[in-house]
Amino acid sequence: DGGITQSPKYLFRKEGQNVTLSCEQNLNHDAMYWYRQDPGQGLRLIYYSHIVNDFQKGDIAEGYSVSREKKESFPLTVTSAQKNPTAFYLCASSPRTGLEFYEQYFGPGTRLTVT
Amino acid sequence: DQQVKQNSPSLSVQEGRISILNCDYTNSMFDYFLWYKKYPAEGPTFLISISSIKDKNEDGRFTVFLNKSAKHLSLHIVPSQPGDSAVYFCAAVQAGGTSYGKLTFGQGTILTVHP
Numbered sequence: 689d690g691g692i693t694q695s696p697k698y699l700f701r702k703e704g705q706n707v708t709l710s711c712e713q714n715l716n717h718d719a720m721y722w723y724r725q726d727p728g729q730g731l732r733l734i735y736y737s738h739i740v741n742d743f744q745k746g747d748i749a750e751g752y753s754v755s756r757e758k759k760e761s762f763p764l765t766v767t768s769a770q771k772n773p774t775a776f777y778l779c780a781s782s783p784r785t786g787l788e789f790y791e792q793y794f795g796p797g798t799r800l801t802v803t
Numbered sequence: 804d805q806q807v808k809q810n811s812p813s814l815s816v817q818e819g820r821i822s823i824l825n826c827d828y829t830n831s832m833f834d835y836f837l838w839y840k841k842y843p844a845e846g847p848t849f850l851i852s853i854s855s856i857k858d859k860n861e862d863g864r865f866t867v868f869l870n871k872s873a874k875h876l877s878l879h880i881v882p883s884q885p886g887d888s889a890v891y892f893c894a895a896v897q898a899g900g901t902s903y904g905k906l907t908f909g910q911g912t913i914l915t916v917h918p
Binding site: 692694697728729730731732733736746778779780787789790791792793794795796797799 | 807812837839848892894898906910
């Protein structure tokens with residue numbers, strides 16, 4: 689079965705620690721995305737990558753970093769510089785061509801709590 | 804600056820009746836619109852989309868209407884079923900522009916369908 693895997697589902701960290709969220713897809717999609725969802729708000733784009741070894745900042749990239757060394761993987765690091773890291777983080781992927789480019793497939797999400 | 808707005812945080816309907824979810828946008832460059840459905844603690848799943856060259860797109864019980872002059876779209880679910888209870892997000896993108904798959908999401912509307 690093709691899909692997107694995010695692990696872990698729940699993550700707890702102490703303030704000041706960096707934490708890396710995993711995202712793996714076996715859909716053979718070129719494009720991958722990271723979003724953040726906060727209560728009562730829509731999804732906000734953190735970073736995106738349309739091809740291996742290339743990625744771009746989204747609307748709220750400050751305090752986050754990513755890498756795209758493999759097509760299947762797009763890990764997100766939440767650094768200690770992120771002021772409000774507690775949130776629900778969603779990874780998505782899509783083909784790079786056609787209107788399916790916009791019909792992104794989402795993973796199950798990781799809920800990060802920083803205390 | 805909220806470019807995509809869903810002004811109703813929640814909607815409650817009776818099973819079998821019509822559910823109408825609304826979405827407004829301000830950016831006239833948006834030309835492709837999508838609806839996603841999200842269950843708690845899961846990632847959103849793509850539901851239906853519409854291009855700005857159309858004013859209606861139908862898929863089974865789901866129909867999306869687009870009024871470009873009013874910058875308004877709506878999702879109709881007929882008949883509504885208890886399994887439709889979820890959060891519904893609308894999203895917009897400037898397809899073919901330099902947006903590179905950057906979807907702009909609304910805040911979401913919680914739909915509850917009562918048996």
